[in-house]
Amino acid sequence: MLEFSNFEMTDLSLEKQIEWWKAIVHSINDGVLVIDHLGIVRLVNPEYLKITGCTPAMIGKPLKESRPGALLPETLIDQKTRVGVYRKTGDREYVVDMAPITVNNQIIGAVSICKSLTEVHKLNQELKQKGEKLEQLQKKMNSLYQANYTFKQIIGKNRGLKEAVHVAERVAETDLSILITGESGTGKELFAQAIHNESRRKNQPFVPVNCAAIPPSLLESELFGYGDGAFTNAKKGGKIGLFEMANNGTIFLDEIGDMSYDLQAKLLRVLQESKIRRVGETNERRIVVRIIAATHRDLQQLVKKNRFREDLLYRLNVINLHIPPLRERKEDIPELVDSILQSSVTNLELEHVPADYTVDEQTLAFLQSYEWPGNVRELKNMIDYASCMVEGTAIKIEHLPEILTKNRVVSPSLQVNSVDKPLQQAMEEAEKNFIQETIKRFGTGIEEKKKVANALGISLATLYNKLKRHHIDF
Ligand SMILES: Nc1ncnc2c1ncn2[C@@H]1O[C@H](COP(=O)(O)OP(=O)(O)OP(=O)(O)O)[C@@H](O)[C@H]1O
Incomplete structure (x- = not known):
């Protein structure tokens, strides 16, 4: 019920006050019609005329004259407020709210506020289109974050590899954290994808993150997202992080050994509490994500050097899968x-x-x-x-x-029974030449030997064996 009894506008003359109120009513985006206590139309705004198709000629006449079916005059009698009354005139559809106007407990009139349903239909349509777009984006996001590989695609009969596959298959359905270790290119992500696809999360996103590829200063906001205005150049409205993207699915934290010590502490908290906080926000968001981490580094060694948190290592390394090098x-x-x-x-x-x-x-x-x-x-x-x-x-x-x-880098255990001798000899010579060339590049000395072995992709022990076999002084 509208109450005008406490209204004060003492600075203005009565004429000005009326002008002021009319201007307000005219600027309202909904249709407004006011009748007095006799049911005579006293005020209509342009939006009302637009929505209902009435003309200004109705002003000063009984509402029932221009609109015989009008309900508003009944409001004067029963003094009831009516909300969301559906009306249709020709092809015009709209909803109306009606209320009596009282001054000092006396009914002095009634007001009707109407909203075009054409507008509502339009908004509905827009909402539907936005919903469809959101669904498409969701599908696109899911296809972007999809795991393609299954265990069937992991090739290899090697004992170590088969053992890793066996363990991975056993733990795939659980939510246990997994740490996959192995050199670059051995198939760590392949395993992570296969595990995800074998789990009950397989229809949810699989989000791979290469912790070494994202600059340390950005990694936190990439992982956890950021709030509106969190920093200069931040996107308006903030940004969702990869953990939230992976919600209900799996996040694959590749090269975890390269994550900064500070961020490791934040990651540990997230893992323990299953909650993330976007950078620059105070509220926390709950997330349910399975973690698979991977590294080519020796994390135990990094722990010893205080470069990796021991508590995080234990949290991640519930199951360890080691993929042997090729x-x-x-x-x-x-x-x-x-x-x-x-x-x-x-x-x-x-x-x-x-x-x-x-x-x-x-x-x-x-x-x-x-x-x-x-x-x-x-x-x-x-x-x-x-x-x-x-x-x-x-x-x-x-x-x-x-x-x-x-630059043939061949292994000492060359088993090429079926190969012609000239090829074998050529390969031996090429290996010798290549090792000598590499030594020339790095120089001699114990540190240099390590660099040579590194460049050749072999262990120091293998390098010594090769030097001996090829009679190379170093
Ligand atoms: N056992 C395997 N069977 C079939 N394909 C494999 C196997 N192992 C690796 N691959 C293929 O080798 C490529 C590299 O694998 P992947 O990216 O999983 O290695 P990674 O260990 O995660 O590497 P990085 O540490 O550099 O990220 C991929 O194309 C993958 O499909």
């Missing part, structure tokens, strides 16, 4: 090569090679003799390159990248 599972190379060849034809859209092209025996033996510092990723890149270069039905040594064949 040089320790060379028996898997032929099968990996076969699978890469098959996918190369389709992925690279190669038209110049037959679907059943292969790698010839000598080349395969060479691939098995190489140390693969970049592991399966490097093998895949090499085969993809050779697939583009191949002429005929089989990849030969000359189709491999020059850098690989010129």
Whole structure:
């Protein structure tokens, strides 16, 4: 009920006050109609005329005259407020709120406020469109954050690898945190995706984050998001973080060993409390996320050097999966090569090679003799390159990248029974030359030896063996 009894506008003359009130009513975005206690129309605003299609001629006449079905005069009698009354005149639809106007407990009139449903329909339509857009974005986001691999795609019969697959399959359905260790390119993300796809979270996002690729100063806001105006250049309205994106799914924290010590403490708190706080905000948001972390670093060593928090290591390392490097599972190379060849034809859209092209025996033996510092990723890149270069039905040594064949880094345990002696000899010589070239680059001395071994992608012990075998003084 509208009460005017306490209204004061002492500074204005009566005329001015009326003008003032009319201006207010006219500027209202809803339709307004006022009748006096006799049911005579005293005031209508332009929006009312627009919504109902009435004309200003109705002013000064009984409302029932221009609108015989009007309910407002009844409000004068029963003094009831009516809300959301649906009205339709021709093709005009609108809803009306009605209320009596009282001054000093006396009914002096009634007011009707109406809102066009055409407007509401339009807003509804807009809302629907926004909803559809949101759904599309959600789908897009889910497809961006989708895990593609399953355990079936993990190739290898090596004992260490099979053991890792076995454990991963057993723990996939649980929510236990997993730490995957192994050199770069060994398949850590492949494992993480397969675990996610085998879990009950498989229809939820899988969000990979490379902690080493994001500048430390940005990593916190990338992980946890930020609030409105959290810092200069911050997006208006703030930004959702990767943890929130991964809600109900899995977050894969790759290269966790590269995370700053300070951020490690914040991450630990998030893991313990299942709550995140966006940078610059005070409120916390609950999240349910499965954590899989990975690193090529020795985290125990980093703990000893005070560069990794021991408490975080224990929290992440509930299950440890170690993926052996490719040089320790060379028996898997032929099968990996076969699978890469098959996918190369389709992925690279190669038209110049037959679907059943292969790698010839000598080349395969060479691939098995190489140390693969970049592991399966490097093998895949090499085969993809050779697939583009191949002429005929089989990849030969000359189709491999020059850098690989010129700088052959071959393992001491070269098992190439089927290989012609000249190739073996050539490879031995190439290895010797390559080691000598690398020594020239780095120089001599114990530290330099380490650098040489590093550059060659082999251990110091292997380097010593090779030096002895090739009679190289160092
Ligand atoms: N056992 C395997 N079977 C089939 N493909 C594999 C296997 N291991 C690795 N790959 C392939 O090798 C490539 C590199 O794997 P992935 O990215 O998972 O390695 P990573 O250890 O996570 O590397 P990084 O530490 O550099 O991030 C991918 O294309 C992956 O599909």
